[in-house]
Amino acid sequence: MKVIKFGGSSLASAEQLKKVLEIVKSDSNRRFVVVSAPGKRSSEDTKVTDALIKYYKHYTANQDIVIDQEWIIDRYKSIIDGLALSSTILDEISTAIKHLATFPKENNDFLYDTFLAAGEDNNAKLIAEYFRKEGLNARYIHPKQAGLIVTSEPGNARILPSSYDKLEALREQDEILIIPGFFGVTIDNQICTFSRGGSDITGSIIAAGVKADLYENFTDVDGIFAAHPGVVEQPHSIKELTYREMRELAYAGFSVLHDEALIPAYRGKIPLVIKNTNNPSHPGTRIVLEHSGTSSPVVGISGDDDFVSINISKYLMNREVGFGRKVLQILEDLNIRFEHMPTGIDDMSIVLRGRELTPIKEQEILTQLRHLEVDELSIERDLSIIMIVGENMKSHVGVTATATRSLSEAGINLMMISQGSSEVSVMFVVKTESEKKAIRALYDAFFKN
Template sequence: MKVAKFGGSSVADAEQLEKVARIIQSDKERRIIVVSAPGKRFANDVKVTDLLINLGESYKENRQYERELSLVVERFRSIVTDLNLSDQVIDKIETEIKNIFASSEAIYSKLEALKAVGEDTLAQILSEYLTSLGMNARYLNPKDAGLILSDQPGGAQILEESFDKIYRLREYDGILVIPGFFGYTSTGKLVTFSRGGSDITGSIIAAGVKANLYENFTDVDSVYCVNPTIVNNPKEIATLTYKEMRELSYAGFSVFHAEALIPAVRAEIPVCIKNTNNPNCPGTMIVAKKEIQTGENPVVGIASDEGFMSLYISKYLMNREIGFGRRLLHILEDEGISYEHTPSGIDDMSVIMRANQMDERKERNVIKRIKAELKPDQVHVARGLALIMIVGEGMQRQIGTAYIATKALKDANVNIEMINQGSSEVSLMFGIKEEAVNAAVKSLYQAFFE
């Protein structure tokens, strides 16, 4: 059994859904299909989920929302018309949305239910279309599929009791089409995952039914070893481990939602990234373990991300002051700030964090508290930091990887603000100034892949 998930670009219009149908027809093992809401059809288009969010904002602010509602309805109407299907599902959309607004639920619950309309409607359309082609297909609501989630709207988590129920999906004949992105609490309340959560649904279903393979169809042939907007025609990655994918996705690789792989990783379900527009391409396999040949390039990918900052604290004999680091991090916790890395020396410590977490007010509060509570010799903030991650399972066993990387940065005339290697078995991280990212990545790519 295979579970196949189709992202927003794969279901953006009728033409894309025709491709999806051919992909499903081509392999009888593709028995469970998970879908996103329709994405962009062209560069300046608007995703259906964004249309629904705009509709919800108009309702919340007591503004006229007929225009926003018509945009949602017409988007689906165009798909139904082009696929020669009945208008029945279109009538249901308007009725469902009006019922959501008329319900006695709290406003946040109404907005949660509204956001889920995109995936839910698309799943019904695809199921009807597959049936019209002679396939034994049926729509299955996430509640009936067994997705029981925690009561955390916009950030729900799967509950362990779900997996026994999901496993029973193996008993169904034919093809099941399940909407992604949302599920239900044990009391029957609709809740959503965080944005992009259809990937999470696909991974949960694959783990729950113990699939042989979880296929994630998107609009790229495979995962590239570097951002193709920085390096032209970069090499494709044939195989990645879960650890490597996690490191790459953290540092700017946007192939997967951050939480999406967790259920598949725990169940050791192999994942394949494939292209809806080029389904015969083998894609990228993500597996638990892989064999690394002697002499093989240990680096599989180079990722970069901007928008970081560092908080630097220096104090003589810091290493002898018990609880210093804990108290520092507690100050950040009080301000609602999470940290990414904490490189340190015997008398100094840096905390790397996302810059958008600390505005000017928080920065003043944090520095004021650090000076008052920790009495450092120095404390200052540096913004405009970018992180570059060099990733590969085999790097620890390969002599000279750090030398190659630092030489590449030297050749590109890029100064290293920070380096962190020992904390991870599969990655080597550099902090540099944001303006140097492109030059650094190009030089690193040339050193490791050319």
């Protein structure tokens, strides 16, 4: 039994949907189909989700919304016409899009989520209609009916544990169920969306809920590459990753799959495979609990920018009981999340994502840290984090030495280096201007030979 999820690029046009149909028809085990909203048909195009955001903004600002409604409806119409579907489904979608403008604007915490979810919900109805027209025993099912009951946290919904019992009952259905991704329904019957990569999260939840044998995530690339193809020319694709390795790579910039989407499938011990809608015969990349055979010490290299470091120096810091706790308390009081904290005996660096340090918070944190009577205090910006990842690094001597040597030979200065006790990854902090050069140097060191 397989759960299969298609991203926006896979559902952007009638031509793409024809490919999706063939993929589903080719394997009778593909019983659950999770779908996104239609994505871009070209780089200049607009995603339906982005059009819905624009529609929401105009509606809540009491501006004209007719053009927004017509654009969204016409986008679905172009797909419906291309698939030669009846006008009934267009009428249903048109009514649903216009109905969004009847919801109350005031004191409605879930209005934005309701607008956004319309992209996936209406696309699921369209796809179910298309599948039936082509002879498949398919049925659209709303997340509420499916059992996707979530917490009341707009834009950051989490599945309620009690939902999994109802989701498991879906195994008994003999139809192909078409499920809209990205959102669930609260106990109070409100539409509530997941965070970034929401449709991936839905697919992962469904896979865990129905105890699937495999969760297939179809996108527009042949799996996951060892490095970003925009940085390294023709990097090789990774055949197999563990969940821990994927989590590390996703954290540091790999955008094929959002790391939060891994959690339900990981806990349900469901293997996952990333595949290409436009090249379905390619094996893609499997994500598993443990490697099925031998693997290279480094499976991938990723990088992400927009980090800042708060650097603190205080003589005899290591002898002052509770100093670290006081620093962390300041961060907690200001609702600031930190990413890493490399330390020395008299030094401490707190690495944050740049978005965490607003101008007001920056001034406040500097003021409060000075109250701890530190000797030196500075903030360093324009930093990037680069990760080399691989669970087999712990059984290979010299991985870090190879990495630092390659960076040195490329003339790249290391600001910081850190490795956790699990030895799944090694983190390097460099200036952002050197990020791409560093990734290429590391790729050459571990993969070119």
